[in-house]
Amino acid sequence: MERFRRYAGDVALAVAVAAMLAVQAVRIADSWGGTYWVVDVVAGAAVCGTVLLRRRGPASTVLGLAVAAATVGAAAYAGLPREPSPAMALSLAVLAAAAVLRRPVRPALGTAGAAVAIIAASWLTGLASGSTAVPAIGALLLGVALAVALPLRLLAARRRATADAVRREERLELARELHDVVAHHVTGIVVTAQAAHIAARRDPALVDDALTDIETAGAEALTAIRRVVGLLRDAADAPSARTEDLRELVTRFAERGPTVRLTLPDGEPDAATSATVYRIVQEALTNVARHAPRATAVTVTVTRDRRGLTVEVTDDAAPARTRRHPGGYGLVGMRERVEALGGTLSAGPRTGAGWSVVATLPAQDPA
Structure with missing residues (x-):
């Protein structure tokens, strides 16, 4: 024509x-x-x-x-x-x-x-x-x-x-999704494999449990990647990230790492905010597993007031040189997600020991 x-x-x-x-x-x-x-x-x-x-x-x-x-x-x-x-x-x-x-x-x-x-x-x-x-x-x-x-x-x-601009935003969203999904699950596999080496020297029987955990984490990674592919094929297939998903994420992390205390407000935020909260917590926990192997406790706190939501993830690990200057794509992705909703993000060492990630998300107007 x-x-x-x-x-x-x-x-x-x-x-x-x-x-x-x-x-x-x-x-x-x-x-x-x-x-x-x-x-x-x-x-x-x-x-x-x-x-x-x-x-x-x-x-x-x-x-x-x-x-x-x-x-x-x-x-x-x-x-x-x-x-x-x-x-x-x-x-x-x-x-x-x-x-x-x-x-x-x-x-x-x-x-x-x-x-x-x-x-x-x-x-x-x-x-x-x-x-x-x-x-x-x-x-x-x-x-x-x-x-x-x-x-x-x-x-x-x-x-x-x-x-x-739309194509660039789509590429950034794809990069964030792949990083959040792959980095989190692969980090869990690596940490479990490292623990398996230590367990093998102490008690070879514990290796079976570690291999089972690795198999489970690998299966979860494949499932998550399929969900991302589904998101790319059809936006209507975008995975949800509600309160129960966040609880499940924290539970899986605590099974392979330090204990986690989770505090959540009543009710559910809108879909965009809940997905951002989930990704912030996921990336922060991934960074704890990757950069703070000696952490014994992690606190995840989500609070709500009339101005919006505040998400804070802290750990008690001793100061480490590798964490003094955070970089990589994880922090960039978190900041982009938060700023896309008009919020702010800060990450850095806490007074004394540990690390803190704090994100503020303003209340979203109803569509």
Whole structure:
């Protein structure tokens, strides 16, 4: 359909220019006599031909502008009928509009500027002889074409920018989801495997329990990844992260790590807030398992007031050099999630010992 419309426009332009050239030839023959009309028809047809070939490359555009400029100069020098004629001006207008719509900025400005210069030169040469009607028609056609093409180009650029922003946000969301899911479960597998090595030296019988835990964590990781894939395929399949999911997360962590004390407010927040709370707690617990292996207790506190929710995750691990300057994608992902809801995030060492992650999430207006 797009190809049909494109070539239908070319056919319409060719028919319109042919009709205009025929009318111009008759009028010139009546008023000027002889074969003065030949130059007008040939030059007008040549410029129209370069317009029809514009998709083959910039050479046709340059050729069309050159023919038009040469014709205007020759007409003024030799005393021929004023150029560009309405037919040629229509072709120039289409050529300039097409460049503004499709070409990069510099070629588009160059083409439009050259077309304006050609019309202006015709106008200036016509002032000397008092004949400005033909340049006025050309200026009108070119002005209308550019007035239509420029807003369309700006609209297309805005749409591209919007699409790029949406794609970037989708990539960031995918990166956050994959990091949150994979890092959490894989960290659990690594910690369990490390514990299995220690247990094997003490009591080989404990290895079976560790292998069972690893198998369970691996199965959970596969399930979580499938949920992420489902989210990518259909947003309606997005996994929920309600209070029970958060309790289950904390329970799984406590089975393989330090004890966790969980405090939650009554009621359920909205879906976006609850999902963000879940990811904050998940990432914070993952960081405890990864960077604070000597932690003995973790506290997860979620409180609500009229301003919104506050999420705080703390541990009692001794200060470690690797935790003084937190980095990586986990903290970045947490901060992006929180800031997307208009909240703030802070993470750093506590006074004395331990680490603290605090996120404030403002109350969300009901949809």
